[in-house]
Amino acid sequence: MLRQFLRKWGRPPIPQIESLPASAPGLGYRVAEVYIFDTCTHRCGYCWLAESGQVLDFKQLEPFRSTEWIANVGGFFNRRTTAKSKWLLQFTGGEPLIAPNLDLLCRYLFEGGNRVAFYTALLVGRNHPGFRFLASQSSPRVDYVMASFHPEAEIDEDRYFEKIHALRDAGHRIFLRYVGHPARLHRLDELAERCAKLNICFYPTTLFSSSFPGAYTEEERDRLRHHFSSLSQFLMLEGGIDTTETKCFAGSKVIGVNLQTGDITPCISVHHPSIGNVFRDELELSRVAISCPEAGINCSCDVHYQQDIVVGFPDRARFEEQKTGFVAPRDLFGEIVRMKQAGTMFYRDSTAGIGNVKNDSRLFYTIEEVRQNYRVNRGLPGPSQVTESFKT
Ligand code: SF4
Ligand code: SF4
Numbered sequence: 013m014l015r016q017f018l019r020k021w022g023r024p025p026i027p028q029i030e031s032l033p034a035s036a037p038g039l040g041y042r043v044a045e046v047y048i049f050d051t052c053t054h055r056c057g058y059c060w061l062a063e064s065g066q067v068l069d070f071k072q073l074e075p076f077r078s079t080e081w082i083a084n085v086g087g088f089f090n091r092r093t094t095a096k097s098k099w100l101l102q103f104t105g106g107e108p109l110i111a112p113n114l115d116l117l118c119r120y121l122f123e124g125g126n127r128v129a130f131y132t133a134l135l136v137g138r139n140h141p142g143f144r145f146l147a148s149q150s151s152p153r154v155d156y157v158m159a160s161f162h163p164e165a166e167i168d169e170d171r172y173f174e175k176i177h178a179l180r181d182a183g184h185r186i187f188l189r190y191v192g193h194p195a196r197l198h199r200l201d202e203l204a205e206r207c208a209k210l211n212i213c214f215y216p217t218t219l220f221s222s223s224f225p226g227a228y229t230e231e232e233r234d235r236l237r238h239h240f241s242s243l244s245q246f247l248m249l250e251g252g253i254d255t256t257e258t259k260c261f262a263g264s265k266v267i268g269v270n271l272q273t274g275d276i277t278p279c280i281s282v283h284h285p286s287i288g289n290v291f292r293d294e295l296e297l298s299r300v301a302i303s304c305p306e307a308g309i310n311c312s313c314d315v316h317y318q319q320d321i322v323v324g325f326p327d328r329a330r331f332e333e334q335k336t337g338f339v340a341p342r343d344l345f346g347e348i349v350r351m352k353q354a355g356t357m358f359y360r361d362s363t364a365g366i367g368n369v370k371n372d373s374r375l376f377y378t379i380e381e382v383r384q385n386y387r388v389n390r391g392l393p394g395p396s397q398v399t400e401s402f403k404t
Contacts, residue, residue, distance in 0.1 A: 040096055040097055040098060041098050041099065041100040041127060041155075042097060042098070042099055042100070042264075042265060042266070042267070043099075043100050043102060043265065043266040043267070043315070043319050044089065044099055044100070044101045044102065044266075044267050044268075044269050045102050045104065045266060045267070045268045045269065045279065045280035045313075045315060046101050046102060046103050046104065046269045046271060047104055047105060047106075047268070047269065047270050047271065047272075047280060048103055048104070048105045048106060048108055048111055048271045048272075049069075049072035049073060049105050049106045049111070049271070049272060050066035050067060050069055050072055050105065050106050051066075051067060051068070051069055051070050051072050051073055051105065051106045051107065051110065052067040052105065052106045052107040052110075052133070053067075053107050053110060053133070053135040053136060054067065054107065054133050054135050054162055054164055054376070055067060055164065055376050055377040055378070055379070055381075055382050056162050056163065056164070056191075056375075056376055057163070057193075057371075057372070057373070057374025057375045057376045057377060058191060058193055058219055058220075058221060058369055058372050058374075058375075059369065060369050061106065062376070062377050062382055062385070063369055063370065063371065063377075063385060064385055064386075064389045065382050065383065065384075065385035065386025065387070065388070065389050065390075066386070066389075067106070067382060068382060068383065068386045069386075072106075072272060073110065073111065073112055075271075075272075076111045076112040076113050076114070076117075077112045077113065079113065079116065082113050082116050082117045082120065083120070084290070084291060084293075085117060085271065085290055086117055086120035086121050086124070087120075088290045088293060088295075089101065089121060089124065089126055090120065090121065090123070090124030090126065092295065093124045093125055093126055095125075098124075098125050098126050098127070099121070099126040099127070100126070100127045100128070100129060100155055101121060101126065101127070101128045101129070102128070102129045102130075102131065102315065103128060103129070103130050103131065104131035104280075105131075107132060107133060107135070107136070108130055108131065108132055108142070109130070109132050109134070109136050109140065109142030109143060109146065110136060110140070110142055111142065114141070114142050114145055115141065115145040118145070118149070118153075118154075122153050127152060127153055127154070127155045128153070128154055128155065129154065129155045129156050129157070129158070130146065130154065130157050130158065131158045131160070132146075132157065132158070132159055132160070133159070133160045133161075133162050133165065134159050134160075134165070134172060134175050134176070135162075135164060135165060135172075138174070138175060138178065143175065146179065146182075146184075147178050147179060147182050148182070149182070149184075150182050150183030150184055151183055151184060151185045151335075154184060155185070155335075156184070156185040156186070156187060156335050157179060157184050157185070157186050157187070158187045158189050158215070159176060159179070159186055159187065159188055159189060160189040160190070160191065161188055161189065161190050161203070162191070162376070163193075163196070163375035163376045164376050173206075176188070176210065176212070177210070180210060180211075180212060185213075185335040185336065185337075186212040186213065187212070187213045187215040187334065187335075188203065188207050188212055188213065188214055188215060189215045189216075189217055190203060190214070190215065190216045190217065191216075191217055191218075191219055192216050192217060192218055192219055192232075192236045193219050193372070193375060194219075194228070194229075194232055195375060196375070197232060197235045197236065200216060200235060200236070200238070200239050204239050204341075207338055208338045210338070211337040211338050212337060212338060213241075213334040213335070213337065213338060213339060214239060214241075214338065215245070215334070216236055216239045216240065216245070217245065217248060217314070218236070218245075218248040218249045218251075219372065220312065220369070221369035221370070221372035222369060222370050222372070223372060224372060225248075225249055225250070225251050225359065226251070226359065228249075233249060236249060237249065237343070237345055238341060239341050240341060240342065240344070241330065241333075241334060241339040241340065241341050241342050242314075242317075242318070242327055242330040242331060242334060242339075242342070242344075243317060243325070243326075243327040243330060243344050243347060244314035244317040244318050244327045244330075244331065245314070246344045246345060246347070246348050247312075247314075247317055247325065247327075247348070247358075248312060248314055250348060250358035250359055251310050251312060251358050251359020252310035252311045252312030252313070252358065252359060253310065253311045253322065253325060253356060253357070253358060254308065254310060254356075254357035254358060254359075255304035255306070255307050255308060255309055255310065255311050256304075256307050256308050256357065257303075257307075258303070258304050258307075258311060258322055258323065258324075259301040259302065259303060259322075259323040259324075260279075260301060260302060260304065260311070260316065260321050260322045260323060261298075261301055261302075261320075261321045261323070262278035262279035262282070262298075262302060262304075262305075262316070262321060263278035263279070263287055263297060263298035263302055264297050264298040264299065264300070264301075264302075265319060265320075265321055266278075266279050266315070266316065266319055266321050267279070267287065267288075267295075267297075268280035268281070268282070269290060271290070273289075274289040274290035274291035274292065275289055276288040276289060276290065276295060277305075278298070278302065278305060279313070279316060279321070280313060280315075281306075281309065281311065281312070281313050281316075282304070282305050282306045282309070283306070284305055284306070285305055301323055310358070310359050312359070318331035319331075330342075
């Protein structure tokens with residue numbers, strides 16, 4: 013069936029695709045940070061998608077139901093794949109595992125020689141097609157699984173860890189990502205021990221909101237740092253690097269893709285310039301390092317350091333090590349101190365506004381609250397007009 017699908021939708025390759033810049037990481041994979049939709053099975057209190065009710069917008073899944081649309085997306089990347097330059101598509105959202113036809117899209121990309129990675133919260137049943145697909149795959153086609161362990165998963169954490177076991181046993185390289193909300197820091201030691209026993213990477217991260225990371229106490233920062241094993245984690249706790257004077261390989265080694273609109277930007281953190289569009293079949297890659305198009309924002313996405321995108325702040329070697337299993341914590345705070353002494357600017361204060369979350373006091377919302385948020389943000393009066401459920 014897949015071969016018929018490929019035959020039907022196959023188009024000639026784009027001839028002008030070039031190999032990566034000479035300084036690119038050795039593997040020859042260009043990274044596409046693919047934002048697929050807002051829709052999500054979770055209602056995390058520290059997420060703007062839940063705070064705004066956007067997680068309930070199940071209409072955003074609709075395009076994925078069309079095999080022609082899937083073929084357009086897969087074909088866009090496959091036609092721009094060569095022996096020397098392939099793609100690693102990092103699917104994020106929302107919850108990527110609930111995308112209809114996810115298996116078809118990924119298998120098509122694999123046929124082209126490309127790889128994928130998932131940023132998932134794993135809050136789908138083990139029989140859900142998305143989870144079944146993931147469990148049927150493994151490294152290296154799926155480069156890694158960034159599995160967030162969110163507060164709602166803690167309610168039934170045995171089930172969550174059953175899925176982690178299943179994926180690990182299938183041969184996946186797993187990160188257990190744990191958002192470091194102050195109310196969750198008491199679990200860091202215990203979860204680190206559990207990950208060490210499972211031999212998966214324990215990956216605590218910084219809470220981003222309109223007041224964090226600026227609002228962390230020094231003691232809270234120390235507790236987080238005590239479990240970090242990569243420079244990216246330390247940089248995020250500082251809020252990321254101020255981009256006023258940075259040079260980076262966004263638009264060449266990495267691109268940001270919004271699958272709702274097809275728009276492509278140099279990275280997922282910036283909104284302009286447009287360097288292409290999936291549905292118009294256009295992409296203009298840069299050949300050199302660029303200045304940040306939104307100079308002055310904080311470069312606070314760990315992917316950019318993990319993939320050695322930001323000149324002068326490489327972290328790929330540590331990321332590759334983290335993929336292989338549990339890594340003992342490393343004290344890299346001295347490097348941050350040295351960077352500051354050398355003039356590197358980081359997140360300055362709580363008014364810098366990283367992330368859109370205004371109320372970061374909650375760990376998660378109830379379904380009713382999210383429905384209410386959805387109505388308020390759309391100016392909808394009265395009782396819920398949202399008919400979708402969390403069964404999708
Ligand atoms: S899992 Fe939580 S943080 Fe991630 S998109 Fe869903 S609601 Fe937001
Ligand atoms: S400096 Fe960071 S945020 Fe700015 S374009 Fe480069 S990777 Fe993106």
